[in-house]
């Protein structure tokens with residue numbers, strides 16, 4: 162028997178090693194400059210990142226979580242306010258709301274694309290509702306038509322959580338450019354994966370950009386004079402320089418993810434588990450381009466654990482994003498939503514399983530994933 166084919170969920174080494182010389186040169190440039198906080202290196206990355214996502218302003222920050230928190234601070238969200246957000250998302254979306262003192266109001270999701278259900282959101286609007294956070298989950302744009310209509314009709318500010326979806330489009334707009342502010346993450350597993358924690362806030366609004374930049378440095382404007390309380394939310398210039406190297410390759414990473422997803426979809430569409438409805442494939446909705454940060458299957462017959470064990474036995478990585486919807490998290494047990502049922506997202510949490518789709522997968526690895534899924538004991 163030959164060597165087993167290994168397919169990790171993600172392989173950062175295969176993406177970063179080919180860039181080693183360019184990355185070392187970027188590091189040397191920052192070392193020689195001795196500019197380790199803010200400065201030209203960060204400004205250059207921000208300009209290029211803004212251009213890449215089609216926004217007027219991009220502001221580099223310390224993480225995607227801080228991008229959300231700082232955005233909410235910029236928008237003036239605080240105690241007494243209610244903020245609508247999906248329950249089926251990464252914790253940071255709701256964690257950031259709670260940290261401002263506002264109340265996360267959890268909304269159910271759409272079966273078709275894992276995104277916030279604007280009709281359900283509308284039912285939950287009260288006179289305390291100030292904002293809505295659609296999350297572009299797994300690399301796919303949320304259903305923005307409904308969200309934009311609701312925000313406009315009820316005068317809500319909109320923060321897009323684009324942490325997983327840099328480069329995804331909705332009509333002719335990229336994610337992060339449709340709301341008042343957009344929040345991005347450069348966590349290493351993201352489509353533009355950094356070298357530690359990092360994030361970005363985007364906006365077309367000059368005044369919001371200015372306020373965000375002030376709050377990023379403790380609210381000091383000018384330095385040491387504080388009209389508002391901010392925090393230290395800066396992205397390091399070293400990180401900006403390293404991310405700048407990868408930004409050159411970003412279109413290529415997206416194209417490869419799209420090609421891998423297309424191959425998964427084509428191969429798996431022929432398998433019996435899909436034809437007979439036990440496995441449900443993710444889809445790209447018309448008019449929205451997917452960036453495939455995750456390729457998320459749904460196992461509809463209760464045998465997800467068996468499928469995950471089968472993948473593990475065959476040396477294929479997988480992960481459950483996310484096993485517990487946020488309205489059922491213990492830290493939110495004091496909220497009325499803890500006793501409620503959000504049926505779509507609860508079902509999703511019991512069915513989802515994400516499989517490898519990273520850009521550097523080989524043909525052999527793609528084949529191995531498709532064959533292993535086709536032979537799974539479902």
Ligand SMILES: Cc1ncc(COP(=O)(O)O)c(C=O)c1O
Pocket residue numbers: 224225226227229250251253254296322324325345346347348358359360
């Ligand atoms: C939807 C979503 N929002 C926010 C974040 C937070 O980003 P970070 O890990 O960079 O703080 C993440 C990261 O996983 C995410 O997936």
